[in-house]
Each structure stands twice: as C-alpha cells, then as structure tokens.
Amino acid sequence: MLEIKNLHAHVEGNDILRGIDLTVKPGEIHAIMGPNGSGKSTLSYVLAGKEDYEITEGSITYNGKDMLDLGADERAAAGMFLAFQYPIEIPGVATMTFLKTALNAQRRARGQEDLPTPEFMKLVKEKAKDLNVSPEMLRRPLNVGFSGGEKKRAEILQMALLEPSLCILDETDSGLDIDALRIVSEGVNKLRDPNRAMIVITHYQRLLNHIVPDHVHVLSRGKIVKSGGKELALELEENGYADFIDEEAA
Amino acid sequence: MNAEARVKETQAEASLIEQFSKLAKDQGGLAAETREKAFADFRSAGLPHRRVEEWHYTDLRAKMREAYAPAEGGRTPEVLPAPVDDGPVLRLFIVDGQYRADLGSSAMPEGVTVSSPREVEVKDSLFPSKDAVIDLNTAFCQGGVVVTVAPGTELTEAIEIVHLVTQPETASYSRNRIEIGAQASVLVIERFEGAASDAAYQTNAASEISVGDKARVNIIKLQDEAKAAQHLDSVSIKVGAEADVHHFTLNAGGDLSRTQMFVEFLGEEAKLGCRGISILGSKQHSDVTLFVDHAVPNCESRELYKSVIDEKARCVFQGKIVVRPDAQKTDGQMMVQSLLLSEEAEVNAKPELEIFADDVQCAHGSTTGDIDEDLLFYLRARGIPEADARKMLILAFLAEAVEETENDRVIALLESKVRALLGAEEYAE
Ligand SMILES: Nc1ncnc2c1ncn2[C@@H]1O[C@H](COP(=O)(O)OP(=O)(O)OP(=O)(O)O)[C@@H](O)[C@H]1O
Numbered sequence: 001m002l003e004i005k006n007l008h009a010h011v012e013g014n015d016i017l018r019g020i021d022l023t024v025k026p027g028e029i030h031a032i033m034g035p036n037g038s039g040k041s042t043l044s045y046v047l048a049g050k051e052d053y054e055i056t057e058g059s060i061t062y063n064g065k066d067m068l069d070l071g072a073d074e075r076a077a078a079g080m081f082l083a084f085q086y087p088i089e090i091p092g093v094a095t096m097t098f099l100k101t102a103l104n105a106q107r108r109a110r111g112q113e114d115l116p117t118p119e120f121m122k123l124v125k126e127k128a129k130d131l132n133v134s135p136e137m138l139r140r141p142l143n144v145g146f147s148g149g150e151k152k153r154a155e156i157l158q159m160a161l162l163e164p165s166l167c168i169l170d171e172t173d174s175g176l177d178i179d180a181l182r183i184v185s186e187g188v189n190k191l192r193d194p195n196r197a198m199i200v201i202t203h204y205q206r207l208l209n210h211i212v213p214d215h216v217h218v219l220s221r222g223k224i225v226k227s228g229g230k231e232l233a234l235e236l237e238e239n240g241y242a243d244f245i246d247e248e249a250a
Numbered sequence: 251m252n253a254e255a256r257v258k259e260t261q262a263e264a265s266l267i268e269q270f271s272k273l274a275k276d277q278g279g280l281a282a283e284t285r286e287k288a289f290a291d292f293r294s295a296g297l298p299h300r301r302v303e304e305w306h307y308t309d310l311r312a313k314m315r316e317a318y319a320p321a322e323g324g325r326t327p328e329v330l331p332a333p334v335d336d337g338p339v340l341r342l343f344i345v346d347g348q349y350r351a352d353l354g355s356s357a358m359p360e361g362v363t364v365s366s367p368r369e370v371e372v373k374d375s376l377f378p379s380k381d382a383v384i385d386l387n388t389a390f391c392q393g394g395v396v397v398t399v400a401p402g403t404e405l406t407e408a409i410e411i412v413h414l415v416t417q418p419e420t421a422s423y424s425r426n427r428i429e430i431g432a433q434a435s436v437l438v439i440e441r442f443e444g445a446a447s448d449a450a451y452q453t454n455a456a457s458e459i460s461v462g463d464k465a466r467v468n469i470i471k472l473q474d475e476a477k478a479a480q481h482l483d484s485v486s487i488k489v490g491a492e493a494d495v496h497h498f499t500l501n502a503g504g505d506l507s508r509t510q511m512f513v514e515f516l517g518e519e520a521k522l523g524c525r526g527i528s529i530l531g532s533k534q535h536s537d538v539t540l541f542v543d544h545a546v547p548n549c550e551s552r553e554l555y556k557s558v559i560d561e562k563a564r565c566v567f568q569g570k571i572v573v574r575p576d577a578q579k580t581d582g583q584m585m586v587q588s589l590l591l592s593e594e595a596e597v598n599a600k601p602e603l604e605i606f607a608d609d610v611q612c613a614h615g616s617t618t619g620d621i622d623e624d625l626l627f628y629l630r631a632r633g634i635p636e637a638d639a640r641k642m643l644i645l646a647f648l649a650e651a652v653e654e655t656e657n658d659r660v661i662a663l664l665e666s667k668v669r670a671l672l673g674a675e676e677y678a679e
C-alpha cells in the first residue's frame with residue numbers, strides 16, 4: 001500500500017534523507033528506530049507532505065498514487081495520518097470546530113456527506129472517553145495548555161476519529177506516563193485492522209511491548225541500515241545502535 | 251498658514267470652496283457663523299497631508315482627488331438593511347447625512363430621547379484638537395442624530411444607528427451626539443453602508459459621545475462602506491468616573507477610510523477598551539488613529555487592534571496614550587497586530603506612550619507577520635484544504651480582539667460579521 005523508493009530529501013543545504021526504501025503492506029506494523037537526528041521525523045514529515053523539504057530523488061506511492069504531487073490535505077484525504085512528535089498549540093481554534101472541520105473535509109474529499117453535528121458529538125465523546133481525554137480538554141483551544149502527555153493522547157484521539165488507512169506515529173510514547181502509555185497503546189491497537197498499516201517511530205522497546213511490530217528498521221543518517229523482525233528492537237535495547245552505525249560508517 | 255503660502259488649491263479644495271459658497275448656511279439647526287468659522291479654519295489649513303503629523307500616513311490631499319457636492323436630502327432607500335442580529339433593537343437611520351425619523355423605530359422606551367443636532371451641540375464641540383476634517387464636518391453639517399439615555403436606564407435594546415448613502419458621487423456630513431447618563435447601561439451599534447456596493451461617495455461623520463459616571467457602554471462601529479467610498483469618521487468619547495466603556499471598530503469597506511478617535515478620562519476608576527479589526531484587500535487604505543488622554547488618576551485602558559491585510563491594501567494604525575502628570579496609577583496597555591497575506595500588503599503601526607506621571611503601568615507593542623506555516627501544515631495534515639486552513643488561522647488570529655469585549659451579544663455579532671467577511675461562515679462553534 002505504501003512504497004517508498006530511493007527517497008532523498010534536502011533542507012537548507014543538508015541532505016537529511018539519503019535513499020530510503022520501504023514497503024508497507026496492509027495490516028502491517030513497521031517500527032522505525034534510530035539515533036537522535038537520524039531523520040525519523042523528517043521521513044514522517046515528508047510522507048505527510050510538509051513543504052519545507054525538497055525531494056531531490058525517489059518516489060512515494062500510496063495505494064498506487066504518486067504522493068509527491070499531492071498537498072498535505074490531499075494526502076490526509078487519501079488516508080495518511082501523522083501523529084506529531086511535537087503537536088503544536090493553536091490558540092483561537094476551538095478543538096471541536098477543528099475536529100469537525102477536519103473530519104468533514106476528509107469526508108467531502110471522498111465524496112461523502114458531512115457528518116451531522118449530533119452524530120459527530122456522540123462520536124467524539126465516545127472516542128475521547130476511550131482515550132481518557134476529558135470534556136474539559138475538548139472545550140479548550142486546540143492543544144492549548146495541554147501537558148505533553150495530553151497532547152499525545154489528543155493526537156491519538158484525532159487518529160481514532162479520522163480512521164486513516166496509514167497511521168504514522170512519531171514518538172507517541174515520549175512524554176507519556178505508564179498508565180497513559182497503556183491507554184494510548186490500547187487506543188492504537190483498537191485501530192489495528194487488516195486494511196490499515198502503521199509506521200511507529202520510537203526509541204524504546206517499551207512501546208513495542210504494547211504495539212507489537214511485524215518489522216523493525218534502523219534509520220541512521222538518512223538511510224535504513226538494518227531491518228529485521230520484532231527481535232531486532234530487543235537487540236537494540238540491549239546493545240544500542242553502535243553496531244549498525246559503525247557498520248554504515250565503515 | 252505660515253509664510254510659505256500654499257501655491258494653489260487642489261481640485262478637491264477648489265470644489266469645497268465652490269460648494270461652500272453655494273451652501274444654504276442657516277439650515278440644519280446651525281447658525282451660519284458657526285459654519286463660516288469652521289470653513290475659514292479649514293481653508294487656512296487645507297486638506298491634511300503628509301507633513302501634518304497626525305495625517306502622515308494618510309495623505310488626504312493626495313488621496314481625495316475630488317470633493318463631491320453635499321447630497322440632497324429626502325431620498326428614501328429602496329431597502330433598509332436588516333438588523334445585524336436578532337436581539338432587541340432601536341433603529342435610527344441617517345440617510346445621506348440626515349436623520350430620518352420616519353424610517354426607524356417609531357417609539358423610544360422610557361429614558362431614551364432622539365433628536366437632530368442643533369447649534370448648541372455642534373458649537374460646543376467636544377473634540378479636543380483642531381482638525382481639518384472635523385472643520386469640514388461642521389461647515390457642511392447636514393444633520394445627524396442626538397441620542398440621550400437618562401441616568402440609570404438599563405437598555406435591553408441595542409441602539410442601532412445606520413448611516414446610509416443612496417446617491418453616488420455625493421458627500422454626506424453628519425454630526426451625532428450620544429449622551430449616556432450616569433449608571434446607564436447601553437449597547438450602541440453604528441453602521442456605515444452605501445446603497446449600491448460599487449458606488450463612489452464620501453462620508454464625513456463626527457460623533458461625540460459622553461459617558462456618565464458608572465455607566466456601562468459598548469459601542470460597536472461597523473464600517474461596511476461601498477468599495478469605492480471614502481469614509482472619514484471622527485469620534486470623541488468622554489469617560490466619566492467608574493464608567494466601563496468598550497469601543498470596537500470593524501473596518502471592512504471603503505477604498506479609503508479613517509477612523510480618528512479622541513478619548514478622554516474625566517473621572518477616576520474608569521475602564522476603557524478600544525479594540526478593532528480591519529480586514530482589507532484590493533487597494534484599500536484604512537487608517538485608525540487613536541488618542542487616549544489619561545487626564546485623571548486610577549484609570550485603565552486597553553487598546554487592541556488587529557488587521558488582516560491582503561493584496562495591495564495598506565493599514566495604518568496610530569495610537570497615542572498620554573498620561574498627564576496627575577494621572578498616577580494609570581494602567582494602559584496598547585497592542586497592534588497585523589497579519590500580512592501578500593507581498594504587497596503594507597502596514598504602518600505607530601503605537602506611542604507619552605507619560606508624565608511616575609507611578610504608572612503602561613506598555614505598548616506591535617507585531618507584524620504572515621500566516622505561520624507550521625500551524626498551516628498541522629491543519630492541512632488533518633485534511634483541511636489550504637484555503638480553509640488559512641481562514642481558520644485568520645479567524646484564530648482575530649478571535650482575541652473580539653473575545654476581550656466580554657459581552658455575549660457583542661461577541662456573537664462580531665464573530666458572525668467577521669466570519670461573513672472572510673467567507674468562513676461554517677466555522678461557527
Ligand atoms: N528544517 C530544517 N532545517 C535544517 N535542518 C533540519 C531541518 N529539519 C531537520 N533538520 C535536521 O535533520 C536531521 C534529522 O532531524 P529529524 O528531526 O528528522 O531527526 P529524528 O530522527 O526525528 O531525531 P529525534 O530522535 O531527536 O526525534 C537533524 O540533524 C536536524 O537538525
């Protein structure tokens with residue numbers, strides 16, 4: 001469903017992604033690990049359509065469609081969702097208005113009718129309850145004053161509501177306390193589906209105990225230097241990245 | 251006039267001289283000599299230009315190429331605009347500069363009187379300084395409205411004053427006065443509209459507002475003039491002790507507009523909020539010039555003006571807060587924020603403080619920027635198309651100015667107005 005080929009991305013004179021190849025099939029969960037600054041968030045931004053990066057080579061194809069021609073909103077409507085590493089606060093935008101606008105924009109892009117407001121309200125309440133997002137948080141402007149962990153839960157709430165076919169989670173576990181990690185993981189697992197794929201970026205095995213990946217990749221200096229099964233994450237937890245990075249440098 | 255005599259009148263000045271010579275000067279409740287004096291003052295200064303400090307950014311001599319003749323009275327608009335919201339309202343219409351009692355609400359509630367201005371109201375001007383535009387208003391005054399609200403009156407109805415222009419290529423000069431008694435509570439909505447949206451005309455309005463002690467007043471000005479119109483509005487507000495006054499200007503219409511406000515505190519412990527939003531595009535030029543005089547101690551003023559400027563439009567904000575030597579414990583905070591949506595959009599923001607007292611809390615600031623790309627990406631990444639995401643962020647930027655008015659009816663009506671202006675009706679909460 002997602003095919004990334006020889007992807008190179010460039011920003012302000014730096015090559016950040018230097019030839020990424022990755023194929024993700026429906027139902028699969030791929031974990032991406034790698035040292036700080038290796039390009040994990042950049043990859044997630046480039047997938048989601050952030051315009052700061054220049055794609056110098058390669059392609060991103062999603063469900064047969066070339067994504068590089070599409071804007072971020074069109075990619076979202078095509079089913080991609082990025083849960084941000086650092087969700088931003090938007091004062092003056094009411095959370096509920098935002099959620100409704102986003103949901104209906106995607107429905108319209110797919111030729112569906114707007115969801116009637118009462119049904120929308122019911123849906124949000126239901127999903128919010130699952131993720132322990134309080135009604136009080138929903139009354140605030142988007143992400144404003146949310147704690148780090150609350151922001152992450154709010155991201156997963158958006159994901160649950162929008163029901164994307166490809167979920168990209170960028171360090172969703174960082175900043176979560178132990179209970180929140182469990183709640184969020186349950187939320188994510190609830191979305192596991194034979195037709196839905198996930199790319200989970202994380203530094204810790206801990207998250208992968210809850211969300212068990214089919215494949216684990218190590219990203220280093222803009223390239224995937226190692227791929228393996230879920231046992232690779234355990235190995236990394238044990239020994240760190242040194243082995244792979246040295247391998248690459250050599 | 252200094253030694254360097256003005257070489258020649260501009261075409262607009264020559265027209266004004268010609269029009270004044272033909273004017274029937276003893277009409278509209280005004281004595282001829284009041285008009286003569288004002289016009290003589292205007293003539294010696296001429297139309298304000300770049301070298302007049304208060305008009306530096308709005309060179310009226312260059313921008314007002316023509317001066318249209320005063321409109322004839324007595325025309326009745328084919329349709330009257332509907333009220334801005336469905337709350338209770340007392341409607342007053344000023345058509346082509348004249349008050350038209352026949353068009354508005356037929357009866358006023360107890361405590362409210364409405365009449366036309368007379369000599370006494372125009373001559374005892376409350377405007378603190380000489381200004382050529384106010385002189386022109388006095389010289390050509392065609393009418394207007396005098397509203398009084400008796401002390402203690404708590405009006406549930408908003409007083410809506412609708413200025414309408416029915417005739418293209420005319421000028422309207424109205425003089426208005428609103429006297430609000432002590433402890434009264436009032437919402438005034440002042441609207442400026444042209445009958446045909448593409449008509450060129452000129453509006454020169456002047457309003458003098460006095461607010462009694464402990465009164466609570468909200469004044470909303472909705473400037474929705476026709477696209478080619480020139481709008482000049484001078485407002486004076488005198489604030490009594492312990493009064494609570496909010497003024498809001500929503501600038502959207504007109505090719506050229508200037509709202510000049512002169513606010514003075516007359517008694518202690520009063521609170522003032524002057525706020526506004528300008529939404530500009532094409533080649534619009536819109537100027538808000540504000541002078542706040544903290545003449546007495548222990549008063550608070552908040553000034554917050556936000557503008558969204560697109561295409562080749564230009565927005566001017568000048569704000570001066572003066573804190574007199576006696577005005578200890580003054581709290582004055584002025585902020586002006588602009589969002590530039592195009593490369594060619596322009597803003598001139600000049601907030602100033604002049605403080606002569608030592609125990610005060612005052613600050614001012616100004617910011618100018620464009621739409622934050624990271625915020626835009628976040629919204630787009632959730633499937634919101636770029637144009638809609640931009641609208642949401644513009645609304646978000648403007649929201650603060652509206653919310654600070656702290657009056658539910660005012661907030662609702664301003665929000666719906668702003669959304670309509672931005673074509674963003676669907677983002678109602
Ligand atoms: N807009 C930018 N301008 C300049 N450099 C950038 C930009 N965006 C990313 N980089 C650089 O690209 C590299 C990769 O950054 P990225 O955020 O993708 O790393 P990461 O793998 O997500 O790291 P972390 O584990 O710390 O989240 C970093 O060296 C970063 O400084």
Ligand SMILES: [Mg+2]
Pocket residue numbers: 040041042085170171
């Ligand atoms: Mg990162």
